[in-house]
Amino acid sequence: MILSDRDIRKALETGRVKIDSPQHPSMPLRAGEMFQHIHASSMDLRLGNTFKLYEHSKFAVLDPKQPESFHGNMRTITIPDNEPFIVQPGEFVLGVTREHITVPDDLVVRVEGRSSLGRLGIIVHSTAGFVDPGFSGTITLEISNLNRMPVALYPGMRVCQIAFEQMTSKADMPYNLKPNSKYQGQILPEESRLAADPEFMKKG
16 A cells, blocks of 8 residues: 555654655755655655766676675765766666655655656666665665766756555564664665675675
8 A cells, every 4th residue: 555645744744754864954855845745646855965886997897705896896976066967878876865764664665766857768776666664764776877868967856756655564573673784874875785695695
């Protein structure tokens, strides 16, 4: 069951779902503006200022069985407000939402791209469009440009939409209580921590 606009507003008003932007006090998401971002069955989130790009010219391969191949292979770029970040054709970068979201243990959040950006060739997630119950943090965006032309993205613009789905019951093990919740509390766009998965961790 997907929450309607009425129920999204109620969840925010009661604090059941918490959305704020503590890293951007100069551009907070005020209550009135927050409600303007709510649609019939979803809510828009804004693009943050920080991006991470793979240093593909310096590393031969990303290998989950070789954790060292994951370390130091991304560079961070911070874009000032009102300046563009240009996504080149075929490029893959990690971005982040300006908003920090805290999800209760009986809701799931689904992240989707905005239609207007999709028509420019921009997709905002490759596969990770699912936010677990109990998660708290910003949402890392897996941004790709499928267009043959570069596309400019601006910090603070509405970049994705989220929908809330009611679970049949509260999770016994929400993300915040999971022992290996690798991305809980993230603020910046976080690169893959696949090497920390049990099947890839070296014994001894």
